[in-house]
Amino acid sequence: MPFRDSAFIVITLTLSFLLPRQACGETNPAVAAGGAHALALAADGSVWAWGFNDQGQLGDGTLQYSTAPILVQGLPEIKAVSAGYTSSMALGHDGSVWTWGSNLSGELGDGTTTSRHRPIKIQGLDNVDAVTLNASTAMAIKNDGTLWLWGQNSHRTMGSSGGATLTPQPLSSISDVAGVGIGLSSIFAYTHDCALWAWGGNSFGQLGDGSYSPQPTPIRINITACLSQISASNHTLAISSTGELWAWGYNHDGQLGAGSTNNTPTPTLLTLQGNNFIAVACDHHSLALKRDGTLLSWGKNDYGQLGDGTTSNRPTPLPVEGMSSVTSIAAGAMFTLAVKADGSVWAWGINTYGQLGDGSTENQSVPTQVTGFEGISTLNLKRPATGLNQSTQEIPPVSFSTLPPAGSAPLTVSFQRTVKSGPPPVSIHWDFGDGEVANSHNPLHIYTSPGTYIVTLTVTYKEGIFREAMRQILIKPSKEQEPRPQTNSSR
Template sequence: TNPLLRGGVPASETVDGFTLSPTKGPANTAGTHTTITPPSPPTSGITFTQVSAGGAHSLAIGSDGNTYAWGFNINGQLGDGTSIGSNVPVRVRTPAGVRFTQVSAGYDHSLAIGDDGHAYSWGQDEYGQLGDGTRDYHPTPVRVTDPAPNTTWKTISAGHSYSLAIDNHGHAYSWGRNQVGQLGNGSYDRYSPYPYLTPARVIDPAPNTTWTAISAGDYHALAIDSDGHAYGWGSSSFGELGDGSSNTQSLTPVRVTDPAPNTTWKSVSAGEWHSLAIDGNGHAYGWGYNNWGQVGNGNTGTNQNTPARVIDPAPGTTWTTISAGHRHSLAIDNQGHAYSWGNNRFGQLGDNSNTDRNTPVPVDDLRRITVTGITLDRSDATPAPAWNTGSHTWDTTAPAHPDGQVTANIHWTLGGQPQPDYPLTYTYTYTHQYTLPKAGSIPIQRLSGGTLLLLTTLTTLTTTAHQLTRRNRHPARHIQPTA
């Protein structure tokens, strides 16, 4: 077998290749139906166990235990010790002996929790968002200052120039920029936006509040308490706090309006000016700014100041993961399928288009094999191969070609990325078709002995068949014996 290739690099394992059926057809004749059966998609040697999307960079934890980053890097947010961007994953330079168990990508900085329980940060630090007590940018991870001795962290979230975290006691902390109250500490500093250089407690909405989830958006924050109630603080310019307000802000946590009695929440995610959440039944909700349909309720241009149900792509859909981006939204259903909606100017919905969506659409499968064409010798098959949903094959027709064996080159993509042609060497045979000449069209002296033998045999068979036909028309009469 020939190993499939990805971007010119052999896959991590050899897999069975493409196959053709049938493997032969008439020479000099176009139109023979040809079926191309693709192989199972290859898998990478390293898979990602967690990913996080930031302003213009991404973070991921690999199955090998290392942390990877890619994208924009002018502020060192990739954590590889440089300020050079990368369009492929590069290793984050983690502290010696530490592996990261959780990562979060902010607008231009990054956060992580190590297997030692400590929080780490790197990238831009103009507003103290790294939490190390300085305003110095760092191209590799540095330790976030602990608010108390023996502090360990459970959850972190990086926003637009500020950071949030929950410690091992369930207390919420914040640090960094606070121009609209997004730190939740009861104040805001529009004209002095960077005094919070280390973690400080978020004000609890009630005594003994503990938190289980937290999310930092651009200018607002969301969290879930141990009772399953959702809260928001910071900007509510477009209803993103979900408490029914708009054109305002809250300096401390306010309760998100429940869409139904006894609603509890499993997860929340804060975007630029919109919010997303999953309730205890697995239903997705959105609220806030909706100019591109990022709320997902089927409307575009109408803002939502309380939670509205995201329209399910199919009856009975439930969701396990949800994420609010800058102006778009992502979610994963209980079957592991990814969906997206909202702004799609730069293709961020991943649906192979640039069309905005106000309801969830499937994200294109990164491991999907698409056959874009097939060339037999030097002739392209037409029309282009078409996907057959029932048989999971690609259908086309073979072009005309003289008799003989030819190589079939399969043109294909993996996850939308063109791959080197897959050659099926001398696997298709064009066979010559012999036909009898019409009577009188070829002089008898030009026929070979083999042809005369063939004609004689055919003549004999024809005569015999004629005699049998006449016999069947006049069957023998049987005389019945008399008594």
């Protein structure tokens, strides 16, 4: 999701997430959700990723999925994150843009269609204030209000003929851009003078122009509101500067929140009590965040992504129980992410590849806390002024890899600590999750029994300062350990 400003908070006891003040009403980009992976932005500007990794979208240099957060290395201090279906994007405080993951449609913006398993900087794209990525299309807003696009163009979302666009290109027909949104085949941009522009695919009326015809170039949408945020899938959600919620487009599963399942090709104001919304997010389900921290959900719910304990679709918005004081939201493909004011991260919905980050692959129909953040940093960190000594500020987060990431028992696993610049540690401690520990830098460990184990690495520095990282490893039964089917014999 786009973002244009930030502030900093203190991390105390847990790795809290950035809670920036709102600029132009845009939502806090502390979390982002893709097709089956997730990104989170910590208050120290580091980025964490978990879930599916078939295209390198976790940015750790491997293709192994992770059911718990891992650090994305090689990035500068980041202020915003965004996720495509199998790709990822981060915006640096210096205005640089970084991408990694799938690049089949040029969505990484490096002039190629080669996927990248680690972050790369997009050359020639500087002074960027906001970024957004959805499916395989990417956009950036520069600090001069110009709009830049690249990636998939099958629905003429670049405002021109089809074909992929491999490097960022300016869209000269719209200026003074305040915010943007990308749907599965549509693009939206709203300007500081309260104009809303849309183009691309329109099979479900998602552009909001009253028709179901595609538009290869931007057209102005008639909406009686000055927008502060927009989110799109095959349907579109938008928030006005006065906190009103608008919806239009695809509605087969009730994702427009109007109590029906009819598609609507024009912006429709939802008459919800309060109308004090500050953020929206959508996939085939819809999310809306109120100023008081209440989170509403509605629409498709086949994997429990509405968080109501069921898997039944619902055409009317209702609060998600237990989710008060919410500050940031994201909607992935059949799963949901939310951040609370205390910095905790919560997820629910489909979990086939660990995209809920709870250390398992079990679906969840109610909010479940993302694991792996507690204890990663017990320091009181604040940027840019910290009050800590220089050596403390230079201590980076830690991470590690496992080789192989899974296998059958007995399995010998090599653990490799990832080393960033910083002072030498006083001690290194590994907990392999099966009752065994080690204190060497890069140990080998043999798992003799099948199961799912959470491995914890603790690196301690001077003055008792430490960093922790956690990963899950799956040990499957050997053929000899697998239960044999019982047969009934008759004489």
